[in-house]
Amino acid sequence: MAHAPQIKIPATYMRGGTSKGVFFRLKDLPEAAQVPGAARDALLLRVIGSPDPYGKQIDGMGGATSSTSKTVIVAKSSRPDHDVDYLFGQVSIDKPFVDWSGNCGNLSAAVGPFAISGGLVDPERVPDNGVAIVRIWQANIGKTIIAHVPMTNGAVQETGDFELDGVTFPAAEVQLEFMDPAAEEEGAGGSMFPTGNLVDDLEVPGVGTLKATMINAGIPTIFVNADAIGYTGTELQDAINGDDAALKKFETIRAHGAMRMGLIKHLDEIATRQHTPKIAFVAAPAGYVASSGKAVSGGDVDLLVRAMSMGKLHHAMMGTAAVAIGTAAAIPGTLVNLAAGGGEREAVRFGHPSGTLRVGAEAALVDGEWVVRKAVMSRSARVLMEGWIRVPGV
Structure with missing residues (x-):
């Protein structure tokens, strides 16, 4: 009996803020998953280990909570004044779907570091020492995020003394600026208060x-x-x-x-x-x-x-x-x-x-x-593992 081999895809497992997720460069995904649709969703579900009726995601990278059932796709941006495009997929734990309707603010802190390390940011924009400014287009909601990523000796600085409640260990601070953050949701007319009222x-x-x-x-x-x-x-x-x-x-x-x-x-x-x-x-x-x-x-x-x-x-x-x-x-x-x-x-x-x-x-x-x-807050981010994700061939 023939068995389909596992395929392997370059990926990085990262913590961003109080969340964890699997990060991919768009160009590393299988061709069918490089565009939105059923093939992409099926791949990411299998990566995370969903849907899992046991609610544990044992056969995948998910951690059986909303904070750890996340995926990110990053690509070089063709938009003016932006370095990368960032797409976030919230993977359901027990149901067979990926929710693309919003951003993850915690994992936003890891996008800049991932993009720099993955060669997606023009090297001329990245100092050997100091702070790299990464201009991120958040594709789910059509907004700009500016990440201030610390650099030391030509590499992203991940360790430091910045403490974030909800994260056990200190790390380097990544400041995020969410530009014009009022979401322009379909049906809401682009208004910050879609009902027209504060209360x-x-x-x-x-x-x-x-x-x-x-x-x-x-x-x-x-x-x-x-x-x-x-x-x-x-x-x-x-x-x-x-x-x-x-x-x-x-x-x-x-x-x-x-x-x-x-x-x-x-x-x-x-x-x-x-x-x-x-x-x-x-x-x-x-x-x-x-x-x-x-x-x-x-x-x-x-x-x-x-x-x-x-x-x-x-x-x-x-x-x-x-x-x-x-x-x-x-x-x-x-x-x-x-x-x-x-x-x-x-x-x-x-x-x-x-x-x-x-x-x-x-x-x-x-x-x-x-x-x-704009809204401003500080988070931290760190690479937990990098290499290849393996999933059964589909």
């Missing part, structure tokens, strides 16, 4: 009518108040992820919010749109013990935020959701801004399950519409 009354059958800030910035996100859904904002993963009723409630709120934002036309479409929109809940500052055992004082933060990703409470904070948090915090009157005490601000430090994170945003009211020129 809406969102009717959710079986839950009630909730105050909600629905924003397209970084990634479409629905913010509600923690106390309105029975929480304090100090919860860790175990308080929610083992509660099936709570998870169903969050998914119901997310579906109705997505409808109001114009992201879906029918509620049942939410099942194939796991990555976006995100749903998060906010609360005023309070003390709690982070998942690492570290004490977070109410005086350490401006507000508390907990966010759901792929149907589960995230262990820290998605980078794109942090952009949404920073943007909403900068705009007086949103639920995020009010939880942080209201007023105008250019940066916010929020508490999440793993600790704290600071994100800045420049917001302005232009012709009656709120605009944000």
Whole structure:
């Protein structure tokens, strides 16, 4: 009996921020997977080990969480004033699909280092020592990200003393600028606030009518108040992820919010749109013990935020959701801004399950519409393994 051999594809396994993913250069993918479509999706599903009815992704590179079930494709950019194009695929763990509807802000921190090391950035733009500026076109959402990548002796610097809550070990700091981060989602008319309001009354059958800030910035996100859904904002993963009723409630709120934002036309479409929109809940500052055992004082933060990703409470904070948090915090009157005490601000430090994170945003009211020129935050990135991914021939 003939057996199809495994094929091997050059790849790099990287941590970016509080996520991990498998990175590919577009030109290294099999020809059929170099264009969007079923062949690409099938390949990436097999790389990660999905769909897995056991929920473990044992036969692939995935780590059985939303933070570790990710893929990235990078190519030289033909766009003016950009170095590389970056495409992100969020791979479902137990279902046979890849969600291309949004970006991963955490893995964005690894794109610049990967692109430099992979020869995708013009060497004349990369100093031997100092900081390389990598201009990234985020192809999922059509936005620009500027990565500031430290260089030492002609190589990307990966080690350092920058500490990021949610990541055990320190590393080199990579500063990211998310330019004009308001997402131009189909059906949302390109507006940062697709409903036209900073706060809406969102009717959710079986839950009630909730105050909600629905924003397209970084990634479409629905913010509600923690106390309105029975929480304090100090919860860790175990308080929610083992509660099936709570998870169903969050998914119901997310579906109705997505409808109001114009992201879906029918509620049942939410099942194939796991990555976006995100749903998060906010609360005023309070003390709690982070998942690492570290004490977070109410005086350490401006507000508390907990966010759901792929149907589960995230262990820290998605980078794109942090952009949404920073943007909403900068705009007086949103639920995020009010939880942080209201007023105008250019940066916010929020508490999440793993600790704290600071994100800045420049917001302005232009012709009656709120605009944000950029959001800024620091992450870190590191190569974990490089070589070849092997998958059964298809």
